[in-house]
Amino acid sequence: xxxxxxxxxxxxxxxxxxxxxxxxxxxxxxxxxxxxxxxxxxxxxxxxxxxxxxxxxxxxxxxxxxxxxxxxxxxxxxxxxxxxxxxxxxxxxxxxxxxxxxxxxxxxxxxxxxxxxxxxxxxxxxxxxxxxxxxxxxxxxxxxxxxxxxxxxxxxxxxxxxxxxxxxxxxxxxxxxxxxxxxxxxxxxxxxxxxxxxxxxxxxxxxxxxxxxxxxxxxxxxxxxxxxxxxxxxxxxxxxxxxxxxxxxxxxxxxxxxxxxxxxxxxxxxxxxxxxxxxxxxxxxxxxxxxxxxxxxxxxxxxxxxxxxxxxxxxxxxxxxxxxxxxxxxxxxxxxxxxxxxxxxxxxxxxxxxxxxxxxxxxxxxxxxxxxxx
Ligand SMILES: Nc1ncnc2c1ncn2[C@@H]1O[C@H](COP(=O)(O)OP(=O)(O)OP(=O)(O)O)[C@@H](O)[C@H]1O
Ligand SMILES: [Mg+2]
Numbered sequence: 558x559x560x561x562x563x564x565x566x567x568x569x570x571x572x573x574x575x576x577x578x579x580x581x582x583x584x585x586x587x588x589x590x591x592x593x594x595x596x597x598x599x600x601x602x603x604x605x606x607x608x609x610x611x612x613x614x615x616x617x618x619x620x621x622x623x624x625x626x627x628x629x630x631x632x633x634x635x636x637x638x639x640x641x642x643x644x645x646x647x648x649x650x651x652x653x654x655x656x657x658x659x660x661x662x663x664x665x666x667x668x669x670x671x672x673x674x675x676x677x678x679x680x681x682x683x684x685x686x687x688x689x690x691x692x693x694x695x696x697x698x699x700x701x702x703x704x705x706x707x708x709x710x711x712x713x714x715x716x717x718x719x720x721x722x723x724x725x726x727x728x729x730x731x732x733x734x735x736x737x738x739x740x741x742x743x744x745x746x747x748x749x750x751x752x753x754x755x756x757x758x759x760x761x762x763x764x765x766x767x768x769x770x771x772x773x774x775x776x777x778x779x780x781x782x783x784x785x786x787x788x789x790x791x792x793x794x795x796x797x798x799x800x801x802x803x804x805x806x807x808x809x810x811x812x813x814x815x816x817x818x819x820x821x822x823x824x825x826x827x828x829x830x831x832x833x834x835x836x837x838x839x840x841x842x843x844x845x846x847x848x849x850x851x852x853x854x855x856x857x858x859x860x861x862x863x864x865x866x867x868x869x870x871x872x873x874x875x876x877x878x879x880x881x882x883x884x885x886x887x888x889x890x891x892x893x894x895x896x897x898x899x900x901x902x903x904x905x906x907x908x909x910x911x912x913x914x915x916x917x918x919x920x921x922x923x924x925x926x927x928x929x930x931x
Contacts, residue, residue, distance in 0.1 A: 616655070643812075
């Protein structure tokens with residue numbers, strides 16, 4: 558567009574952007590004062606968590622309840638738009654539930670000191686974004702960190718050799734003006750970032766969506782190591798191969814829990830009967846979890862949602878409207894918080910989410926006994 562019209566459009570665009578930002582800021586409650594708490598053991602309790610995005614009236618999560626203990630590995634599955642990523646965001650404290658609670662040990666995630674929470678929780682979002690900076694800075698979440706800590710995280714993620722093969726190793730610049738990484742490379746560096754500092758709670762949202770066989774093997778090793786160290790792991794998964802290492806499975810549909818329980822109890826209902834000959838349940842690593850008829854009856858631990866006679870469809874790869882990572886996943890100038898639990902950035906319900914919002918007082922919720930199938 559040319560001439561005076563374009564000349565006048567710039568301020569109008571800026572004003573619209575300002576209005577959107579102001580409206581969003583008003584929608585975000587203020588952070589409550591926090592108290593320094595001792596490091597958590599990794600017990601996670603989701604207690605009737607309901608989430609209605611700001612500006613919407615439709616709940617994206619409905620009365621979600623479950624509990625996992627330190628060292629548990631939970632596989633989170635369900636069809637596209639079931640609410641898996643939204644649940645991850647609530648768990649890492651990006652947004653508070655509209656009602657209900659997410660607790661790490663006994664304390665509401667949202668009441669933890671943000672910096673502490675970032676130390677105790679590792680988060681690999683579905684759409685990995687890396688900052689403009691070095692590989693080392695990205696793994697260290699743009700904070701000061703020793704080489705040993707960064708290399709330990711990279712080794713745990715199985716990405717150390719890959720980094721050494723980049724032009725300047727750990728000092729390789731990535732992001733807008735730096736090296737262009739593949740989706741799989743970004744995901745593996747993102748995994749190292751999530752593992753940085755050995756978090757007590759690790760939340761991985763489709764960590765293997767861009768990984769090849771080697772990458773997936775490295776991911777498996779990392780999960781097993783974290784479990785051995787007593788960390789709690791939540792992993793949104795699409796491929797059955799990755800489910801072999803989980804202890805518990807949570808199936809979501811339409812924002813509600815459809816099934817929750819021990820892996821061997823839940824997976825057969827999702828995957829159908831084991832093939833008569835050969836192969837592990839669920840097939841090889843390339844197979845997607847497919848829709849099968851749920852096998853009647855109220856499944857273990859289900860708190861809400863459709864249960865019997867429905868289809869359990871775990872793992873379609875259809876994409877939701879996504880935040881577009883500027884520069885193909887490179888740095889977007891969002892700052893280090895974007896990578897951190899409780900921080901802003903890609904995890905927020907709005908792409909313009911400027912800050913981690915504060916806890917909304919749970920409306921009329923008293924602690925409910927979380928569902929477990931133990
Ligand atoms: N900020 C928001 N405002 C309105 N609706 C939202 C918002 N965030 C998420 N949703 C909606 O919530 C639903 C669940 O989204 P979510 O990303 O959690 O699904 P998902 O299970 O992770 O899907 P996928 O497997 O495709 O990643 C979708 O219908 C989505 O459009
Ligand atoms: Mg998702």
